[in-house]
Amino acid sequence: MTTVDVPLRLEGGALRRFASALREPQRVQQQVLHTILMRNAGSEWGHRFGFSRIEDVRRYQDRVPTCTYEDIRSAIQRMSHGESGVLTSDPIVAWEETGGSTLGAKLLPYTECGLAQFRAGLQP
Numbered sequence: 001m002t003t004v005d006v007p008l009r010l011e012g013g014a015l016r017r018f019a020s021a022l023r024e025p026q027r028v029q030q031q032v033l034h035t036i037l038m039r040n041a042g043s044e045w046g047h048r049f050g051f052s053r054i055e056d057v058r059r060y061q062d063r064v065p066t067c068t069y070e071d072i073r074s075a076i077q078r079m080s081h082g083e084s085g086v087l088t089s090d091p092i093v094a095w096e097e098t099g100g101s102t103l104g105a106k107l108l109p110y111t112e113c114g115l116a117q118f119r120a121g122l123q124p
Contacts, residue, residue: 014123032117033057039113043089045075069106079109090114 021028037060041052049064069076075086084091090111098106 014120017120018123030056033060040087040089043085043087045087046089069103076107076109080107088114 034055037046037051037054040046043051046052054060054063072087079086079092080095087109088111090113092109093112094110094115096108096110098108100106
């Protein structure tokens with residue numbers, strides 16, 4: 001098998017941000033987590049788990065339990081009926097219904113910030 005080097009062709013700022021993140025992935029991921037937590041500290045979920053007092057990944061793991069969709073289904077239903085500040089402080093700008101392979105369809109909320117992060121992750 002032969003490998004081929006393909007030059008990275010990103011434009012300006014996107015390339016610089018991507019290259020910088022590659023040099024210090026742990027620091028960048030810590031910064032992303034901190035930004036998400038501070039942005040959502042005022043939400044119901046943020047109050048429940050003390051987002052404003054979480055300083056690192058370890059504290060996040062200690063404070064915020066792993067959950068399933070079923071664990072947050074009622075919160076998502078509330079949000080789908082227009083209630084704000086439940087799982088996120090940002091407004092929901094889009095909803096997606098999944099195909100539901102085993103437990104039926106699931107409704108997924110998207111914020112503008114979440115969509116921007118998704119696009120930024122795909123751009124490189």
